[in-house]
Amino acid sequence: MKIVKIKSSQGSLGKNIGCEKGPDSILKAFFEKKAFGEKNNLEIEEVKVNPNNIDETNKNILKATGDIFLGGDHSITYSLFKGFCKKKKKVGLLIFDAHPDCAFYVKSVSHEDFVRKLVDEKYLDKRNLVYVGVRKFGKSEKDFLKSIKIVKVEDVHKNIENVKNKLSNFFKKFEKFYLSIDVDVLDPKICPGTGYLEPNGLDIKELIYLISELRKLKNLGRIDLVEVNPLKDVNKITVKNAAEIVKVLI
Numbered sequence: 001m002k003i004v005k006i007k008s009s010q011g012s013l014g015k016n017i018g019c020e021k022g023p024d025s026i027l028k029a030f031f032e033k034k035a036f037g038e039k040n041n042l043e044i045e046e047v048k049v050n051p052n053n054i055d056e057t058n059k060n061i062l063k064a065t066g067d068i069f070l071g072g073d074h075s076i077t078y079s080l081f082k083g084f085c086k087k088k089k090k091v092g093l094l095i096f097d098a099h100p101d102c103a104f105y106v107k108s109v110s111h112e113d114f115v116r117k118l119v120d121e122k123y124l125d126k127r128n129l130v131y132v133g134v135r136k137f138g139k140s141e142k143d144f145l146k147s148i149k150i151v152k153v154e155d156v157h158k159n160i161e162n163v164k165n166k167l168s169n170f171f172k173k174f175e176k177f178y179l180s181i182d183v184d185v186l187d188p189k190i191c192p193g194t195g196y197l198e199p200n201g202l203d204i205k206e207l208i209y210l211i212s213e214l215r216k217l218k219n220l221g222r223i224d225l226v227e228v229n230p231l232k233d234v235n236k237i238t239v240k241n242a243a244e245i246v247k248v249l250i
Helices: 019-032 054-062 076-085 114-120 139-145 153-158 160-171 204-214 237-249
Strands: 002-006 043-046 068-071 091-096 129-132 149-151 176-182 220-226
Touching (some): 002 019, 019 068, 019 220, 076 091, 076 114, 076 176, 076 220, 129 160, 204 237, 220 237
Parallel strands (some): 002 043, 091 176, 129 149
16 A cells, blocks of 8 residues: 655645645654554655646656555646546546535646546546535536536435445446545534635544445545645644544555
8 A cells, every 4th residue: 555645735826835734744643643553564655746846746746656645735636637547448536525626727737627627638527527525616617517416515414325325336337436535525623724614514424434435446546635734723633534534545
């Protein structure tokens, strides 16, 4: 099992500076708690980041290999997904996020537009995308989302077993699928350390349960966990919850 750190906030548009410190903080909490139990086969690597050139950083991310990637802002998923798609015929993408990240883009990819860019560049088919927890989106994103599957927070609260079954049944049909987790999918009460706080999010137990069940699918190929910002955290609650997520994922 290889965990890869991507210590970059370059795609945050200056709105979540500090999330580049997320990977180190998460792993520190992870190992302090000995959350890995008896597992001693973990490899830790790091993608080279050029703080003055996001395009170079993205090229390095594209070439990265690993199982779990710790960001960093959510724009890292753009290059990670592109690299993941190579030589695969049918790939799905599951995103846990309070925001759909499909705004109009200009040039270099950001955490607000990477999904639209993946679709426009034909790396991702909208029919193979599912969001869980989206509850805030802009006017430019509304039309884009019309044909995309979205699982609401209320759906999870109401019947998490039904949600789990639907997600598992949908994603097991792919050759491989990619799982991306933005911590702002969680409620701000248990996740204050991130850039965009949106009320009425998932509970950590709900998120842990869903990803632990999805982890059982043999075609889960690559995972990322993003947008943890230790500089905005309160009593390290976000970092600790992120460490618990990593524990489930390995």
